[in-house]
Amino acid sequence: MSGLRNAHVGDPPSHGGMGPAVGSRWLLARDEFPSLLDALRRAGYRIVGPTVRDGAIVYGSIRSVADLPEGWTDRQSAGAYRLERRPDRALFGYNVGPHSWKKYLFPPREHLFTLRRTDAAKFEVSVPEDPDPPMAYLGVRACEIAALNIQDRVFVGGAAVDPGYARRKARRLVVAVQCGQAGGTCFCVSMGTGPAVRDGFDLSLTELLDEGRHEFLVEIGTADGARVLDGVPLRPAEPSDVRAGEARVADAARAMGRAMDTEGIHDLLLGNLESPVWDDVGRRCLACTNCTLACPTCFCHSTEEVPDLSAERDERWRRWDSCFNLAFSELHTGSVRSTTPARYRQWLTHKLATWFDQFGSSGCVGCGRCITWCPVGIDLTAEVRAIRAAAPRPGPGAGGTA
Ligand code: SF4
Ligand code: SF4
Structure with missing residues (x-):
């Protein structure tokens, strides 16, 4: 469906400061x-x-x-x-x-x-x-x-x-x-x-x-x-x-270059956290952070303290960061996502699943930047397909009442 609805042939644009009508x-x-x-x-x-x-x-x-x-x-x-x-x-x-x-x-x-x-x-x-x-x-x-x-x-x-x-x-x-x-x-x-x-x-x-x-x-x-x-x-x-x-x-x-089946994607990803696909994609991923920097919705950031040597003045700065950086998941006992597969899984499950829980929508708008600008050509649409294909089939009786 197009956004161009209800052709409106209106009066010529006003020169009185208000301009033409909204919707025209x-x-x-x-x-x-x-x-x-x-x-x-x-x-x-x-x-x-x-x-x-x-x-x-x-x-x-x-x-x-x-x-x-x-x-x-x-x-x-x-x-x-x-x-x-x-x-x-x-x-x-x-x-x-x-x-x-x-x-x-x-x-x-x-x-x-x-x-x-x-x-x-x-x-x-x-x-x-x-x-x-x-x-x-x-x-x-x-x-x-x-x-x-x-x-x-x-x-x-x-x-x-x-x-x-x-x-x-x-x-x-x-x-x-x-x-x-x-x-x-x-x-x-x-x-x-x-x-x-x-x-x-x-x-x-x-x-x-x-x-x-x-x-x-x-x-x-x-x-x-x-x-x-x-x-x-x-x-x-x-x-x-x-x-x-x-x-x-x-x-x-x-003419879309890609398609992604989003049916049940929240439960698909969160129900397959041990899928072998995470290790496979993690072996190819360089943890370079390109995908997160190019993504129009990624918002991970760090704050930095920049004190002067006299300790009289201190600046606080914010800069873009990425969940692909090892230090980003550093807690008091060390990194909670120490491997690249774990960090890729964090990115994709947040973007396509837990984003719904947190913000009420997908975190992905289908712009394709993360695919184009990944130096090794990792394609999230293909990874989701692979996870779907590798997911265990529900056995007889699955989905019935307990
Ligand atoms: S396709 Fe989705 S995840 Fe990739 S850069 Fe665009 S919005 Fe971000
Ligand atoms: S751009 Fe590709 S290689 Fe770099 S962190 Fe993202 S998925 Fe990994």
């Missing part, structure tokens, strides 16, 4: 795309989005359309990623790369506070000046919106609210882009997270590239999104434009 759909010509960037900047946002760097499409500052990966696409498979030229000039004709939006909401390294000694037994606490401008995330895919929702639940959805994350979340504007193609490691259809963008966006774009046409179908998701569009030269979308957008998303859904 419009067309933006490719040549007018710079006006959207100008409007975002006028509204006070720093724009971050896809850009080509070091042979990959990564997220960085967008100053003009020239920073976007125009005419580039990516080819992805287990342990492999490469950029290629497209036959057209699509601005968003690629799938997700090694970066995710978590680097803006949950920075890889963050100064939390400083302690200063004021006398022998007293310290003064100061927090760093707020360094976070409002940001517009340009090019957020459906699976990435699902990942933002998951991290929101982790950082601000419970009793303990992370103040830095909350501040950055309040200042983000999500400009989604619907996928018109799927990558070789994508499986968002299996996880129910894409490829259609359904909610969680301020603006949603679908790039229409058929038969010489190059336009964007723009859907307004929120009043903030509508306000940004004030003055952008849009024209009303016709039902045929909405159908063209739906067709692109349907193409992406049909």
Whole structure:
């Protein structure tokens, strides 16, 4: 099912400050795309989005359309990623790369506070000046919106609210882009997270590239999104434009590179903690942590104390960490997960099983990053299949009453 419903042909965008109505759909010509960037900047946002760097499409500052990966696409498979030229000039004709939006909401390294000694037994606490401008995330895919929702639940959805994350979340504007193609490691259809963008966006774009046409179908998701569009030269979308957008998303859904059977996955994994598959995958895994760093939902971190030599001043920093690191499971008697198979099992069972118990959803959105960026090509969809295949079959009478 597509996120493009109920074609709405509305009044032309207002120039009175409010912008077009929430839920309405419009067309933006490719040549007018710079006006959207100008409007975002006028509204006070720093724009971050896809850009080509070091042979990959990564997220960085967008100053003009020239920073976007125009005419580039990516080819992805287990342990492999490469950029290629497209036959057209699509601005968003690629799938997700090694970066995710978590680097803006949950920075890889963050100064939390400083302690200063004021006398022998007293310290003064100061927090760093707020360094976070409002940001517009340009090019957020459906699976990435699902990942933002998951991290929101982790950082601000419970009793303990992370103040830095909350501040950055309040200042983000999500400009989604619907996928018109799927990558070789994508499986968002299996996880129910894409490829259609359904909610969680301020603006949603679908790039229409058929038969010489190059336009964007723009859907307004929120009043903030509508306000940004004030003055952008849009024209009303016709039902045929909405159908063209739906067709692109349907193409992406049909082209998923991977699939995962999630039926009963919580009990499957937790009921097979001694499966021989854990040892097999653990022998191949390098415990390099790539999968957790590339994953848009992984949130393991460590805190570090950085005192000065006089012991008068101390800084506390937070940095990304990984359950694949031996030291991450260190308790007073040593590591509780001393082998790589144990650490892989911890990662996969948390992601696909105990995440439900902790946060009420899967921890995986099917983006495929952990498959593409694993140096030895470990594929969680294949590992789940292997665990299912190796699971003991229920015997006669199993499932009956005790
Ligand atoms: S576990 Fe892998 S496929 Fe799932 S969200 Fe994380 S990186 Fe993406
Ligand atoms: S599964 Fe792959 S990416 Fe993850 S820690 Fe092991 S070798 Fe590294």
